[in-house]
Amino acid sequence: MSVLVTRQSRRGFLGQMFSAGTLILGAGPLASSAAQSPQPWMPNVFVGIAPNGLVTIIAHRSEMGTGIRTALPMLLAEELEADWKRVKVEQALGNTKYGSQNTDGSCSIRDFVDVIKESGASARLMLERAAAAKWGVPAGEVEARNHEVVHTKSGKKAGFGELVALAAKQPVPKKEELKFKPASAYRYVGKDVPIIDQDDIVAGKGTFGMDARVPGMVYASIERSPVYGGVLKSFDDAAAKQVKGVEGTVVIEGFKPPHNFQALGGVAVIANSTWAAMQGRKKLKVEWDSGKNATFDSAAFKKSLQTTARAPQKVVRNVGNVDAAFSSAAKTIEAEYYVPMLSHAPMEPPVAVADFKDGKVTCWCPTQNPQAVQETVGAALGIKKEDVICHVTLLGGGFGRKSKPDYVAEAALISKKLGKPVKVVWSREDDIRFDFYHTVAAMYMKAGVDQQGKPTAWLQRSVFPSISSTFDASSEYGFDVELGMGLVDTPWAIPNQRAENGPAKNHVRIGWMRAVANIYHAFGVHSFIDELAASAGRDRVEYLLATIGADRKIDFEAEGTKFWNNGQPLDKFPFDTARLRRVIQLAAEKSGWANYKPTKGRALGIAAHRSFLTYVAAVVEVEVDDKGVVRIPRVDLAIDAGQIIHPDRVKAQFEGAAVFGTSIAMMGEITAADGRIQQSNFHNYPVARMNESPMITNVHIVPSNAAHSGVGEPGVPPIAPAITNAIFAATGKRIRELPIKKTKLV
Amino acid sequence: MEIRLNVNGKAVAVDVPPNMPLLWVLRDELDQCGTKFGCGAAQCGACTVHQDGAPIRSCVTPISSVAGKKVTTIEGLSPTGSHPLQLAWQEFDVPQCGYCQAGQIMTAAALLAKNPNPSDADIDSALDGNLCRCGTYLRIRQAVHRAAELMRTQSSNPLRTTAGK
Ligand code: FES
Ligand code: FES
Numbered sequence: 001m002s003v004l005v006t007r008q009s010r011r012g013f014l015g016q017m018f019s020a021g022t023l024i025l026g027a028g029p030l031a032s033s034a035a036q037s038p039q040p041w042m043p044n045v046f047v048g049i050a051p052n053g054l055v056t057i058i059a060h061r062s063e064m065g066t067g068i069r070t071a072l073p074m075l076l077a078e079e080l081e082a083d084w085k086r087v088k089v090e091q092a093l094g095n096t097k098y099g100s101q102n103t104d105g106s107c108s109i110r111d112f113v114d115v116i117k118e119s120g121a122s123a124r125l126m127l128e129r130a131a132a133a134k135w136g137v138p139a140g141e142v143e144a145r146n147h148e149v150v151h152t153k154s155g156k157k158a159g160f161g162e163l164v165a166l167a168a169k170q171p172v173p174k175k176e177e178l179k180f181k182p183a184s185a186y187r188y189v190g191k192d193v194p195i196i197d198q199d200d201i202v203a204g205k206g207t208f209g210m211d212a213r214v215p216g217m218v219y220a221s222i223e224r225s226p227v228y229g230g231v232l233k234s235f236d237d238a239a240a241k242q243v244k245g246v247e248g249t250v251v252i253e254g255f256k257p258p259h260n261f262q263a264l265g266g267v268a269v270i271a272n273s274t275w276a277a278m279q280g281r282k283k284l285k286v287e288w289d290s291g292k293n294a295t296f297d298s299a300a301f302k303k304s305l306q307t308t309a310r311a312p313q314k315v316v317r318n319v320g321n322v323d324a325a326f327s328s329a330a331k332t333i334e335a336e337y338y339v340p341m342l343s344h345a346p347m348e349p350p351v352a353v354a355d356f357k358d359g360k361v362t363c364w365c366p367t368q369n370p371q372a373v374q375e376t377v378g379a380a381l382g383i384k385k386e387d388v389i390c391h392v393t394l395l396g397g398g399f400g401r402k403s404k405p406d407y408v409a410e411a412a413l414i415s416k417k418l419g420k421p422v423k424v425v426w427s428r429e430d431d432i433r434f435d436f437y438h439t440v441a442a443m444y445m446k447a448g449v450d451q452q453g454k455p456t457a458w459l460q461r462s463v464f465p466s467i468s469s470t471f472d473a474s475s476e477y478g479f480d481v482e483l484g485m486g487l488v489d490t491p492w493a494i495p496n497q498r499a500e501n502g503p504a505k506n507h508v509r510i511g512w513m514r515a516v517a518n519i520y521h522a523f524g525v526h527s528f529i530d531e532l533a534a535s536a537g538r539d540r541v542e543y544l545l546a547t548i549g550a551d552r553k554i555d556f557e558a559e560g561t562k563f564w565n566n567g568q569p570l571d572k573f574p575f576d577t578a579r580l581r582r583v584i585q586l587a588a589e590k591s592g593w594a595n596y597k598p599t600k601g602r603a604l605g606i607a608a609h610r611s612f613l614t615y616v617a618a619v620v621e622v623e624v625d626d627k628g629v630v631r632i633p634r635v636d637l638a639i640d641a642g643q644i645i646h647p648d649r650v651k652a653q654f655e656g657a658a659v660f661g662t663s664i665a666m667m668g669e670i671t672a673a674d675g676r677i678q679q680s681n682f683h684n685y686p687v688a689r690m691n692e693s694p695m696i697t698n699v700h701i702v703p704s705n706a707a708h709s710g711v712g713e714p715g716v717p718p719i720a721p722a723i724t725n726a727i728f729a730a731t732g733k734r735i736r737e738l739p740i741k742k743t744k745l746v
Numbered sequence: 747m748e749i750r751l752n753v754n755g756k757a758v759a760v761d762v763p764p765n766m767p768l769l770w771v772l773r774d775e776l777d778q779c780g781t782k783f784g785c786g787a788a789q790c791g792a793c794t795v796h797q798d799g800a801p802i803r804s805c806v807t808p809i810s811s812v813a814g815k816k817v818t819t820i821e822g823l824s825p826t827g828s829h830p831l832q833l834a835w836q837e838f839d840v841p842q843c844g845y846c847q848a849g850q851i852m853t854a855a856a857l858l859a860k861n862p863n864p865s866d867a868d869i870d871s872a873l874d875g876n877l878c879r880c881g882t883y884l885r886i887r888q889a890v891h892r893a894a895e896l897m898r899t900q901s902s903n904p905l906r907t908t909a910g911k
Contacts, residue, residue, distance in 0.1 A: 065842030065843030065880045066842070192839065194836065194839055195839070195841070197841075197844065198844075199836070201841045201848075202832040202835045202836060202840075202841065202847060203780070203821070203827035203832065204780020204819065204820030204823075204848045205780065205821075206844050207779075208782075208845055210773075210782065213779075219774070273762075273766070273775070274773070274774055274783075275763075275770040276766075345879060346843075347782070347790065347843070347877065347878070348782070348784070348843075349783070349784075394844065394845075395843060396843050396844070396845025396846075397845060397879050398843075427786055428784065428789075428790075648839055652839065652842055652882070653842075655881060655884055655885070656842055656880045659880075659881025660879075660881055681785055681787050682787075682789035682790055687879055688881070689875075689877060689883075690873050690886070690887070691871070693881065693884075695884075696884065697884055
């Protein structure tokens with residue numbers, strides 16, 4: 001690890017400098033020192049330079065563990081030629097002036113790398129021009145270097161702070177005038193700069209949503225309908241009010257379909273501490289009209305999804321003639337796969353503080369999407385979204401859960417009713433029972449192969465309640481985003497391919513979770529290709545590469561397939577099978593695939609998947625003992641995510657993805673009976689612990705000049721199939737249904 | 747009912763119901779928010795603190811049971827944030843979101859106080875009650891080894907002083 005930068009604590013979550021408005025957070029650590037600086041010059045919305053030389057850079061995306069609150073500001077500092085030690089990072093309020101703040105979809109770098117570089121380079125050029133004018137020398141002769149502008153010929157130097165007044169008078173340069181630093185001159189990009197919150201975190205001083213507090217605040221714990229869509233019939237809060245510290249109850253109206261990010265509705269117990277609110281809630285007597293979802297049973301639903309998947313469905317990709325190829329195939333092979341519902345379970349459950357006053361509301365919350373907070377809360381309270389001031393704290397994990405701000409709406413609604421600030425705290429039980437679940441999916445696959453076992457036709461069907469049901473209650477089919485995550489974009493050079501999607505209704509709230517539809521599609525696709533390889537008696541890496549075929553950029557348009565491609569143009573982000581091939585070869589090489597000798601119960605498995613425009617191959621080694629316990633001694637991940645800003649955080653994301661993927665593969669499962677979610681906490685919704693996680697995860701980054709692509713999510717999809725493929729190689733047991741713990745391995 | 751205890755070397759008195767967990771006393775009454783709420787059921791370890799040097803889950807520890815005891819939280823582990831574990835955590839850039847890390851560090855601190863040279867298996871078994879949904883386990887293990895090394899090479903073991911003996 002190279003540490004180039006002195007560590008320092010630089011907090012600043014309140015945005016005083018740019019938002020005005022003083023915010024008190026009691027004795028909490030949210031206080032910022034920005035107010036001490038004299039008036040800064042703000043060349044653009046992302047950066048301010050004060051006459052004392054302090055550079056303040058705005059982090060407009062949310063920090064949930066990816067390091068983005070460091071990476072983008074660091075990139076701006078780089079282009080500005082600022083000294084990172086004299087930079088303070090401030091977290092932006094929700095505001096569309098920054099562009100999208102929805103920290104989701106593995107796109108913070110991809111979507112903002114240019115904007116942030118331009119912001120830095122533009123401010124630098126203005127400082128340089130100011131210095132040149134001051135010294136009466138040609139602008140081409142001066143250069144910004146480490147927080148000052150220098151004129152080498154004369155030896156003149158001026159600090160950024162000194163130049164602020166003059167720079168502010170410079171016209172804003174046109175885009176074409178900007179010059180960017182060559183990579184060879186980078187001081188921070190590509191180096192392992194510690195995340196700015198690290199000191200605070202290891203000292204227990206980081207401010208998460210759970211830690212937000214304002215004077216006069218009360219606490220709320222909310223009883224919600226155990227069945228999705230249930231309506232409050234009656235309640236009795238007499239016993240609840242007897243609990244010491246309980247101040248009363250507040251009813252939150254139920255949502256109107258579609259549920260969107262609305263509060264679910266329920267009865268909130270208000271108290272003077274989190275504990276008292278939770279205790280009071282236990283004493284509530286509440287009756288619900290559960291409605292039509294009271295019959296939802298996940299076991300029966302599974303059967304119905306599987307039945308749907310066995311019959312022809314809506315065609316979403318069609319190349320060649322699959323049916324004809326099946327009839328002429330030497331052999332056909334079929335398989336079905338199933339992935340259950342999953343819950344995000346970030347370590348910090350949903351939590352929010354809201355303070356409604358004079359027609360406006362101020363919220364402090366761990367949100368991936370402060371602009372969605374503004375919209376959702378504005379709509380809930382019937383006020384303009386501009387009157388919703390959203391402060392983003394650190395997030396104790398997000399994984400997609402915290403881009404859905406129902407919990408912030410709850411706090412805002414209660415605060416409005418009570419006329420005082422309130423903190424809504426979700427228990428872990430609330431988090432597991434009232435999630436926007438990662439959807440269940442049933443898949444059916446069929447292939448035709450020739451005499452040598454080479455596939456000539458490939459059919460895959462996927463049936464799952466869609467995320468789109470969150471926004472459209474009548475939705476039954478997957479939408480582009482879900483179909484574009486592994487259903488219509490298999491990379492095979494198979495002449496006949498068809499993908500189909502069948503209908504399914506939602507009975508709970510469905511939402512996106514880290515890697516989204518790639519999770520189940522990658523499991524089906526990469527398990528099935530492994531089955532074909534096994535059936536052909538071929539080496540699985542060799543078979544995989546052969547099925548991907550010659551290097552090419554897949555021409556989806558020519559084949560008539562509508563492919564979402566993460567909303568990005570295929571010319572900038574082609575589906576380049578050469579990059580997929582390279583990561584497979586790299587993972588195989590680094591894992592020692594060619595010379596690996598499987599022993600009884602110990603073997604390697606591989607899966608490779610492109611998602612979020614990034615190419616990832618995983619080789620996983622498993623060890624299955626004679627009691628059937630699975631251990632993962634080693635994971636080798638090879639990735640091509642294009643250019644990389646912060647290699648260490650990229651590695652960390654993939655190390656984490658290996659663990660997240662292990663949880664999905666081994667143990668994650670949400671079920672429902674009588675419309676009620678049957679899991680409630682980590683004892684019955686386990687996630688991988690240290691001794692259950694890969695013992696070693698090596699992340700191998702392919703050096704690449706391609707455009708920056710995603711890193712937060714794409715590590716997840718290949719993990720589960722690589723594990724089950726390894727288990728097959730180790731034991732001969734083919735696992736087609738997750739989680740693995742449901743299958744007895746010995 | 748007033749309950750007295752010692753938190754990070756300071757005598758404190760709180761007037762709360764005797765069954766209120768230490769976690770919520772620390773967070774809501776004493777404004778010590780370094781100790782985190784993750785499950786409330788002794789399942790995740792986010793709320794780990796030391797009671798007289800031993801790691802406990804503060805979410806299931808009634809305040810009455812720590813009356814008169816010494817409690818150390820992440821805020822009290824080292825006055826300057828430079829405990830060998832904190833230094834090792836920095837060196838390996840362990841935290842992702844960071845939410846679980848106080849609990850991880852407190853559990854690791856109790857381990858090292860007892861076992862100055864833990865094996866991988868020792869670390870795994872000491873820390874298997876501490877969940878990290880971001881998946882930083884690999885670096886946690888490396889950082890615990892590193893902290894152990896730092897402590898062994900120091901003349902005195904700083905944990906001995908914070909272990910409440
Ligand atoms: S909050 Fe105490 S163990 Fe999880
Ligand atoms: S770092 Fe996020 S839960 Fe551990």
